[in-house]
Amino acid sequence: MSKPKQVTIVDVAEEAGVSIATVSNVLNRGGIRSSKETIRKVEQAAERLGYRRNTMAAGLSRNKTYEIGLIVPGLNGYYGQLAEHLQVEAHNRGYHLSVFSSGGFDPEIERRNLEVLQQRRVDGLICHGLAMGFESTRSIVNSGTPLVLINGWDWPEDIAIGAVNLGFASACEQSVKLLLERGCRTLCYVSSKRSKAIDEQRHIGFIRGMERYGNGINYEVADAKDLDVDVFLRKMREGHPAPIGIVAFDDHVALRLICGTLRLGIELPEEMKIVGINNDYIAEHSYPGLTSWDIPYTFQAQMAIDKLLSKLSNQQAAEQDEREINVPLTLIERHTTNALKGGVNEHVAKGN
Amino acid sequence: MSKPKQVTIVDVAEEAGVSIATVSNVLNRGGIRSSKETIRKVEQAAERLGYRRNTMAAGLSRNKTYEIGLIVPGLNGYYGQLAEHLQVEAHNRGYHLSVFSSGGFDPEIERRNLEVLQQRRVDGLICHGLAMGFESTRSIVNSGTPLVLINGWDWPEDIAIGAVNLGFASACEQSVKLLLERGCRTLCYVSSKRSKAIDEQRHIGFIRGMERYGNGINYEVADAKDLDVDVFLRKMREGHPAPIGIVAFDDHVALRLICGTLRLGIELPEEMKIVGINNDYIAEHSYPGLTSWDIPYTFQAQMAIDKLLSKLSNQQAAEQDEREINVPLTLIERHTTNALKGGVNEHVAKGN
DNA sequence: CTGTTAGCGCCTTCAA
DNA sequence: TTGAAGGCGCTAACAG
Numbered sequence: 001m002s003k004p005k006q007v008t009i010v011d012v013a014e015e016a017g018v019s020i021a022t023v024s025n026v027l028n029r030g031g032i033r034s035s036k037e038t039i040r041k042v043e044q045a046a047e048r049l050g051y052r053r054n055t056m057a058a059g060l061s062r063n064k065t066y067e068i069g070l071i072v073p074g075l076n077g078y079y080g081q082l083a084e085h086l087q088v089e090a091h092n093r094g095y096h097l098s099v100f101s102s103g104g105f106d107p108e109i110e111r112r113n114l115e116v117l118q119q120r121r122v123d124g125l126i127c128h129g130l131a132m133g134f135e136s137t138r139s140i141v142n143s144g145t146p147l148v149l150i151n152g153w154d155w156p157e158d159i160a161i162g163a164v165n166l167g168f169a170s171a172c173e174q175s176v177k178l179l180l181e182r183g184c185r186t187l188c189y190v191s192s193k194r195s196k197a198i199d200e201q202r203h204i205g206f207i208r209g210m211e212r213y214g215n216g217i218n219y220e221v222a223d224a225k226d227l228d229v230d231v232f233l234r235k236m237r238e239g240h241p242a243p244i245g246i247v248a249f250d251d252h253v254a255l256r257l258i259c260g261t262l263r264l265g266i267e268l269p270e271e272m273k274i275v276g277i278n279n280d281y282i283a284e285h286s287y288p289g290l291t292s293w294d295i296p297y298t299f300q301a302q303m304a305i306d307k308l309l310s311k312l313s314n315q316q317a318a319e320q321d322e323r324e325i326n327v328p329l330t331l332i333e334r335h336t337t338n339a340l341k342g343g344v345n346e347h348v349a350k351g352n
Numbered sequence: 353m354s355k356p357k358q359v360t361i362v363d364v365a366e367e368a369g370v371s372i373a374t375v376s377n378v379l380n381r382g383g384i385r386s387s388k389e390t391i392r393k394v395e396q397a398a399e400r401l402g403y404r405r406n407t408m409a410a411g412l413s414r415n416k417t418y419e420i421g422l423i424v425p426g427l428n429g430y431y432g433q434l435a436e437h438l439q440v441e442a443h444n445r446g447y448h449l450s451v452f453s454s455g456g457f458d459p460e461i462e463r464r465n466l467e468v469l470q471q472r473r474v475d476g477l478i479c480h481g482l483a484m485g486f487e488s489t490r491s492i493v494n495s496g497t498p499l500v501l502i503n504g505w506d507w508p509e510d511i512a513i514g515a516v517n518l519g520f521a522s523a524c525e526q527s528v529k530l531l532l533e534r535g536c537r538t539l540c541y542v543s544s545k546r547s548k549a550i551d552e553q554r555h556i557g558f559i560r561g562m563e564r565y566g567n568g569i570n571y572e573v574a575d576a577k578d579l580d581v582d583v584f585l586r587k588m589r590e591g592h593p594a595p596i597g598i599v600a601f602d603d604h605v606a607l608r609l610i611c612g613t614l615r616l617g618i619e620l621p622e623e624m625k626i627v628g629i630n631n632d633y634i635a636e637h638s639y640p641g642l643t644s645w646d647i648p649y650t651f652q653a654q655m656a657i658d659k660l661l662s663k664l665s666n667q668q669a670a671e672q673d674e675r676e677i678n679v680p681l682t683l684i685e686r687h688t689t690n691a692l693k694g695g696v697n698e699h700v701a702k703g704n
Numbered sequence: 705c706t707g708t709t710a711g712c713g714c715c716t717t718c719a720a
Numbered sequence: 721t722t723g724a725a726g727g728c729g730c731t732a733a734c735a736g
Contacts, residue, residue, distance in 0.1 A: 006473075008713055019723045024715060034721065050495060055472045056408040056417070057713035060728045065408070075432035084427045084453050096468060099451045101436050116448060120407045121358075143402060252633055259639030262614070281604055282634065287611030360729055371707045376731060386705065409729035412712045 007051045016045035027053065059121065067096045068308065069117035071110060072128040075101050077252070078278055078295065079128065082150070085301035086126065093309055098122065105131035105196055114140050124308045126150060129197045134159060148308045150300070153197060157323065161311050164303045167328045168198065168277070169205035171293045174331065175247045175275045176209025178291075180217070182273055182337050184245030187219040188236060190257065192249040194225060199249060202277070206247055224253045229260035237266060244272045251276035251283045254290050258336065274336040277329070289334030300327045359403045368397035379405065411473065419448045420660065421469035423462060424480040427453050429604070430630055430647065431480065434502070437653035438478065445661055450474065457483035457548055466492050476660045478502060481549045486511065500660045502652070505549060509675065513663050516655045519680045520550065520629070521557035523645045526683065527599045527627045528561025530643075532569070534625055534689055536597030539571040540588060542609065544601040546577060551601060554629070558599055576605045581612035589618060596624045603628035603635045606642050610688065626688040629681070641686030652679045 009027070013020040018038060025032050026042040034042075045051075059065040068090055072079040083099050090097040098120070100113040110132050117125060124146045130137055138159050141147050149155055149163035172189070179187060189206040191199050203221070210219050218240060222232060236244050248254035254276035261268050268274070268288050276283055279294035303325050361379070365372040370390060377384045378394040386394075397403075411417040420442055424431040435451050442449040450472070452465040462484050469477060476498045482489055490511050493499050501507055501515035524541070531539060541558040543551050555573070562571050570592060574584060588596050600606035606628035613620050620626070620640050628635055631646035655677050 006713080009715095010713080020714080021716080021724075022722055025722085028715085032721080038721080052467075052471050052495075054412070054713050056412045057728090058715075060406070060408045060412055060730090061713080061715045063728070075427050075436045076429070080427035080432040084455070087453060088455070091464075101439060103436070103440070112443075115404075119404050120448075143404070252637075255634070256637045259637060262639045282607070285604075285608045285611060287614045358729080362729080372730080373708075373732085374706055377706085380731085384705080390706080406729050409712090410731070412714090413729080413731040415712070415731095 006054070007049045008054070009051070011049055012042065012045045012051050015049055016041040018042065027051075063121075065096075065121050065123055066094060067098055067120060067122045068305075069098050069100065069113075069120070069122040069125045070127070071100045071102055071113050071117075071125070071130070073102055073105050073131075075099075077250075077280065081295075081297050082128070082301065085297040086304060089298075089301045089305040093305060095123070095305075095309075102131070105129075105194070107132040107136070111136065111140070118143065118145060123312055124148070126304055126308060127152070131196065146308060146311045148304050148311075150304055151198060151201075153201060153324075162307050162323050162325070164300055164307065164325045164327060166295065166300065167326050168201040169208065171277060171329045171331075172202045172205030172247055173209035173212070175293075176206060176245075177213045178275065178331070178333075178337060179245030179247070179273055180213050182243075182245070182269070184243050184273055185217060186236070186240035186242070187214070187217065187245045187247070189219070189221045189247045190224050190227070190249055190253055191221060192224045192253060195249070202247075202249060224249055224256070227256075229256050230264060233257070233260045233264055233266060233272075237264075237271065242271050243269070246272065246274045248274060248276045251278045251280040251286075251290060251292055254292070254336075255282050255286055258286055258288070258290065269336055269339055279332050283332070283334070288336050291331070291333045291335075291337040293329035294332050295329055296327060303327065358406070359401045360406070361403070363401055364394065364397050364403050367401055368393045370394060379403075380410075415473075417448075417473050417475055418446060419450055419472060419474045420657075421450050421452065421465075421472070421474040421477045422479070423452045423454055423465050423469075423477070423482070425454055425457050425483075427451075429602075429632065433647075433649050434480070434653065437649040438656060441650075441653045441657040445657060447475070447657075447661075454483070457481075457546070459484035459488070463488065463492070470495065470497060475664055476500070478656055478660060479504070483548065498660060498663045500656050500663075502656055503550060503553075505553060505676075514659050514674075515676045516652055516659065517676055517678055518647065518652065519678050520553040521560065523629060523681045523683075524554045524557030524599055525561035525564070527645075528558060528597075529565045530627065530683070530685075530689060531597030531599070531625055532565050534595075534597070534621070536595050536625055537569060538588070538592035538594070539566070539569065539597045539599070541571070541573045541599045542576050542579070542601055542605055543573060544576045544605060547601070554599070554601060576601055576608070579608075581608050582616060585609070585612045585616055585618060585624075589616075589623065594623050595621070598624065598626045600626060600628045603630045603632040603638075603642060603644055606644070606688075607634050607638055610638055610640070610642065621688055621691055631684050635684070635686070640688055643683070643685045643687075643689040645681035646684050647681055648679060655679065 009020045009023045013023045023042050026034055026039050070086055072083055087097045102109040102113055126148050128150045129152050134156055147160045149160045151165050152163045193199055248257060254274050257274055261272055266272050276290050276292040279292040283290040283292040361372045361375045365375045375394050378386050378391050422438055424435055439449045454461040454465055478500050480502045481504050486508055499512045501512045503517050504515045545551055600609060606626050609626055613624055618624050628642050628644040631644040635642040635644040
């Protein structure tokens with residue numbers, strides 16, 4: 001019942017009264033042209049029989065799968081969006097994207113996923129950062145599968161053929177600048193250490209901003225994990241010159257902070273200003289509206305796929321590409337940094 | 353460079369000084385046992401050569417892929433979580449889950465995804481609802497691939513072998529009951545029609561709640577899309593007896609409403625009470641904390657995978673299963689329905 | 705317990 | 721333009 005005798009090209013050939021080679025030609029948009037007549041016969045036969053090409057057999061025989069493996073740390077928020085866009089782009093280019101989540105940043109699961117993907121003989125790999133070390137990665141990947149990194153900073157050349165990185169660092173740097181321009185006299189970065197490299201970039205950007213624009217102003221860094229928001233906010237308000245400016249790891253963290261200010265009756269943006277990252281649903285719909293950095297998903301996805309595919313076809317030629325592509329974010333300013341006249345809900349730029 | 357001569361079992365056999373059949377036996381956890389000695393030799397040889405089994409070849413030859421296809425409307429929020437959990441469960445059972453998003457509820461993309469999955473000869477399919485009609489689905493799936501539905505209500509028996517449905521209807525019904533118990537004198541369901549069947553279930557539940565517990569009380573239904581929250585809330589407050597109770601399609605919609613009340617200075621929960629669904633990050637961290645329904649992801653994922661796999665092995669025997677499994681949600685009450693004494697941030701039950 | 709031998713379904717020269 | 725034949729890498733009987 002469950003496997004009712006697959007229809008193969010043999011059946012189609014028979015039905016159409018031609019050879020299997022002909023069927024194969026006709027069905028795979030001919031590298032070789034056939035007579036109108038044959039084409040029609042074959043297509044009709046295939047249609048009639050409900051023929052469906054067997055991907056495995058095809059892949060096996062031509063030693064190419066048209067499959068790309070993706071490993072991301074999860075499927076929520078940014079990662080989910082990214083995966084979805086990559087999937088679309090891959091499809092557009094005739095590839096299938098196999099999505100794997102490595103559940104947080106678990107190196108063990110990463111390993112396993114990589115292994116599975118390799119066994120499937122994917123044509124290429126796209127990985128979002130990678131929790132496991134350079135060494136492990138090298139040994140796994142150096143078997144020849146091209147690898148493009150997303151948000152992978154400073155990886156050795158011999159492992160990845162390139163990276164497409166979001167400009168988190170400069171976004172954070174600019175956040176600092178913005179907050180200072182808006183009059184903040186104390187700044188704080190609320191980090192999320194469990195996000196590894198991503199967090200590191202933001203941290204770097206924050207520090208750089210302070211160094212460049214801070215003029216020796218006071219700043220702090222706190223980690224979102226296990227952070228008691230109320231205690232934190234109270235301490236910030238009491239111990240430091242106002243207004244306070246906060247760069248949040250992302251919009252989720254920012255939401256917690258915003259809610260804290262509401263709870264404690266801290267005036268936003270007068271006493272405190274917040275900027276997030278991601279320009280999530282949250283940023284647009286929270287109250288007050290959250291200033292945040294918008295991510296060009298489509299662009300990043302295209303870059304990544306392009307880079308991989310060009311490597312796949314051009315063998316070497318693609319070396320010319322700069323190894324790392326930097327994808328800049330766009331600031332969407334809302335009420336948490338800027339009291340607009342017309343009403344608390346207006347945007348400087350339209351959100352998402 | 354890119355495809356450095358795959359290592360095959362032939363190479364391993366050679367290196368180990370045995371036949372390829374032996375290698376195959378040893379490597380695929382023996383249906384047939386071999387001598388300790390041979391096992392060691394083969395494993396070492398494989399290790400030394402960096403052998404990696406070719407999934408396609410294996411699948412082709414045994415006519416079984418150990419791959420399960422998943423089609424969900426997206427990868428954000430609930431869907432992403434679900435996909436992730438399904439992936440884990442599938443892995444635990446030795447299967448690979450191929451995740452496809454059909455970008456909203458686009459029937460065209462769905463078709464294409466289904467087609468691709470079939471061409472890969474997946475052993476089974478798990479689909480979250482399905483935007484395309486019964487007919488299309490039937491014609492695509494009736495070729496023999498077992499299909500389990502998730503949140504697919506009322507599908508014809510001949511298409512799917514069963515469904516694992518979240519109890520949205522009764523959750524909403526209970527939401528109504530709760531709101532009435534908390535003293536609401538007007539109720540409203542804020543829907544999200546673009547979510548099709550899911551929304552329908554919630555609507556049904558809401559209506560049923562009103563019929564059962566409403567005692568002829570006034571109620572309304574509004575759709576979240578293009579909804580001007582402020583106008584809506586103002587109208588609700590002015591035109592109807594307070595307090596107002598709102599059942600939101602999900603926590604995202606609820607967030608918009610909560611922010612609206614903050615903007616307009618409506619007292620929560622005194623003048624208005626809100627309950628969401630999903631128990632998202634938002635629910636836990638919004639201010640005031642949002643009463644919501646928690647989803648047993650792991651359980652639902654297990655049920656779905658179990659159902660599919662049992663169908664795969666037991667051929668017919670599994671018929672005994674009830675066709676539809678109902679997965680109940682759990683209420684997490686927070687401040688939007690219940691002014692707790694100790695402080696606005698306490699929970700009746702611990703969130704997520 | 706190990707080796708031999710057919711395929712699995714398709715693609716790809718190479719002739720015809 | 722079409723057909724015949726040899727593999728792709730692995731598994732599954734069946735012999736030894």
